Amino acid sequence: MSNPQVIGVDFGGTSVKLAVVEGKNLLSEVSRIPTQEFRGPDALIEAIVAEVQGIRETHPDVKAIGIGVPGAVDFPTGMTYNLTNVDGWTNIPLCDRIREKTGLPTVLDNDANCMAFAEWKYGAGKGYHNVVCVTLGTGVGGGLILNDQIYRGTAFAAGEIGQMSIDFSGVQGPYGNSGALERYIGNRQIEEMATKMYQAKGVPVPEDHSPEALADLARGVDEVAKEAWERVATYLASCLMSTVYLLNPDAIVIGGGVAYAGEVLFDPLMTRLKESLTVECYDHLAIVPARFGNTAGILGCSAMASDLLKDSPGS
């Protein structure tokens, strides 16, 4: 059975990206609506609907819409609960609005779940049954596939790996959560940590000490950059170790900008995990870089939209 054509809508703080998707293939250019140019949800929803209708003129076979948003959602009703970096989006029935205005079956989930679903269905997590997906960027996000299904949790808030603690008396996270992982290995935190490490060694701080630059330096002869990545690996390993003891997954998929560091992160990470897990858990665990980059969101919500058609009796 071939996959239906659907429209994937990846709602981000900077832009809302739309594309026609069939399985894991994009059938159209990705079009972008600049999120911040619209005041409030009504105007932006109108713009999304207009874009969708435009796309349907060139792709009349589109059968459903999937939307991924950067924040908490009420999954069954398709309401946004609140969105990170986008104001005014509390309790907006986004899914209903798009469905009503387009007449197409529509599904809404948060972007971390979309990413996890895409990686499990088509990407690095394919063939595994219990997959923990982590995205490392400005913050740290996550999504879970358990027993071959997205696990969303009671209030659809599961997978918040960045808020898990690696130190009961550590740096406070945004919710009073001491030791929150993302306060150690978010983009900015890595830069700050590296800066301090260079200064402590009396070594001049490289002008560009972004995670990408630090990864390049660590692949060379820069011992401080190497050490910085080893520390990132130690923090991340601690949290993933806890996750493995709790969930005993068969795969951990790691994506997001920080994951582009590659082996300077993955090598020490694997070493730490091997040192701290039972043989049983480690031997059943694959630790793999994400396959999809920026398109993971669009592919994931599209796959959910596609499943929507499978599940409905009329399809």
Place this chain on the structure above:
Amino acid sequence: MSNPQVIGVDFGGTSVKLAVVEGKNLLSEVSRIPTQEFRGPDALIEAIVAEVQGIRETHPDVKAIGIGVPGAVDFPTGMTYNLTNVDGWTNIPLCDRIREKTGLPTVLDNDANCMAFAEWKYGAGKGYHNVVCVTLGTGVGGGLILNDQIYRGTAFAAGEIGQMSIDFSGVQGPYGNSGALERYIGNRQIEEMATKMYQAKGVPVPEDHSPEALADLARGVDEVAKEAWERVATYLASCLMSTVYLLNPDAIVIGGGVAYAGEVLFDPLMTRLKESLTVECYDHLAIVPARFGNTAGILGCSAMASDLLKDSPGS
């Protein structure tokens, strides 16, 4: 539909306990076989079978057997992987042996899963859908119910809450896992911590400073004992907070000897969790003491045996 009569076998390091169970009711006295008096699995399996056959003479309607063991199992094959505090039980096909010798459908799982299943089906976790069960004793164990099913993980090793880290640079656990929770709040660790706290304050250490005794003292005017329990709550809260951010459960059930401390543990625990969780997660979360004590294991494996009959076509 009424529940069938089954035999529950709770395999412990000290004794193997057996009883006839119907639903959540014990229909017979619990009989005990002293585990350590038998050398190796063969002799002990013979003794268990003999006890089962004896029980069937007085309870001829028994239809299945459920067994809970203290350690890792290979769930589909019913093999013991290894048992805590019982030597010589590596890779023993316990489930098959009992099934063959008794002719009854038999199921085997680890005791933490049995406890979680009993609490979810009949006890403190009843009516919830995503339940994290924790047992606090010599070690710290756990079992998970996710989407109304036991979640066992890839190698049937999920739920090892005691091995999760609360400090990336903390005390090492048995597998090289720094900050392992059970190295902070196991029975013995609580006693040692309290001893040091009394000494640091120049207060004589109470002769009985077991967790039970410390709980009694904390309910009185003993400020050190109170502080000791607050510290236990801080450690436990850190791990449970991480668990909630990852799984967003609707209930955490806390059992085991240490949990008998009651409000001297639960009050500060709730406070810490409220301080460190999102409103969304905390509002959907019940934190409840386990309902069943020593019978949780027998009830849980019996409930699994009972379900075995439901699932099989001939029942």
